[in-house]
Amino acid sequence: MKSRLVALAVVAAVSSAPAFARDTVLHIPLSDVLDMPEAKEKLDPSFKFLLAGQAAPKVIKRFATDVSNPKTNGFGKSDEFGCKWAALSALINLQDGAKRHGANAVIDIVSYYKKNEYKSATDFECHAGALLIGVALRGTYAQVAE
Numbered sequence: 001m002k003s004r005l006v007a008l009a010v011v012a013a014v015s016s017a018p019a020f021a022r023d024t025v026l027h028i029p030l031s032d033v034l035d036m037p038e039a040k041e042k043l044d045p046s047f048k049f050l051l052a053g054q055a056a057p058k059v060i061k062r063f064a065t066d067v068s069n070p071k072t073n074g075f076g077k078s079d080e081f082g083c084k085w086a087a088l089s090a091l092i093n094l095q096d097g098a099k100r101h102g103a104n105a106v107i108d109i110v111s112y113y114k115k116n117e118y119k120s121a122t123d124f125e126c127h128a129g130a131l132l133i134g135v136a137l138r139g140t141y142a143q144v145a146e
Contacts, residue, residue: 021129021130022128022129022130023127023128023129024079024127024128024129025125025126025127026079026080026083026125026126026127026128027118027120027123027124027125027126028080028083028084028087028123028124028126029122029123030049030051030087030109030122030123030124031122032084033084033087033088033091033124034049034091036084036088038085038088039088039091042088042092043088043091043092043095044095044099046104047095047098047099047104047105047106048104048105048106048107048144049091049094049095049105049106049109049139050105050106050107050108050109051108051109051110051119051120051121051122051123051124052108052109052110052119052120052121053119053120053121054121054122056105056107056144057105057144057145057146058144058145059107059142059143059144059145060142060143060144060145061103061142061143062107062140062141062142063098063101063102063103063140063141063142063143064097064101064140064141065108065138065139065140065141066094066097066138066139066141067112067136067137067138068089068090068091068093068094068097068136068137069090069112069113069134069135069136069137070086070089070090070093070134070135071086071132071133071134072085072086072089072132072133072134073131073132073133074128074129074130074131074132074133075131077133079126079128079133082126082128082133083126083128083133083135085133086126086133086134086135087124087126087135087137089135090135090136090137091106091137094106094109094137094139094141097141098141098142101141102143103141103142103143104142104143104144104146105141105142105143105144106139106140106141106142107139107140107142107144108139108140109124109137109138109139110137110138110139111124111125111126111135111136111137111138112136112137112138113125113126113127113134113135113136114136117138124137
């Protein structure tokens with residue numbers, strides 16, 4: 001009888017697991033990511049990342065628009081650190097794509113998590129779950145005046 005109750009308890013817990021799913025939304029300044037020591041090591045200092053609505057130098061040429069949607073394991077990380085780490089991965093991906101097109105900037109960057117746009121001249125949006133933390137950034141590769 002005890003084993004039957006335990007089995008029922010396990011089934012009840014497993015079937016109600018989606019009710020415990022977490023999706024915490026954070027808005028973090030992009031400047032916090034760009035100031036990370038890891039960003040200073042991995043991002044080209046002459047390259048520009050400009051959020052939509054942010055003052056920008058003159059755009060000489062626009063190339064493709066692209067999305068980067070990295071995730072990171074949330075285990076052992078604060079939500080904020082995980083968000084910054086995922087955003088740094090997105091910036092690296094966008095920088096690499098832009099350079100392949102001959103661009104020196106990614107402009108008009110917006111958050112694009114699950115194809116929902118969040119636009120801010122200072123912040124990006126991040127979603128932190130129980131296991132994964134994710135950021136999606138969409139931007140346009142561009143050649144801008146120095």
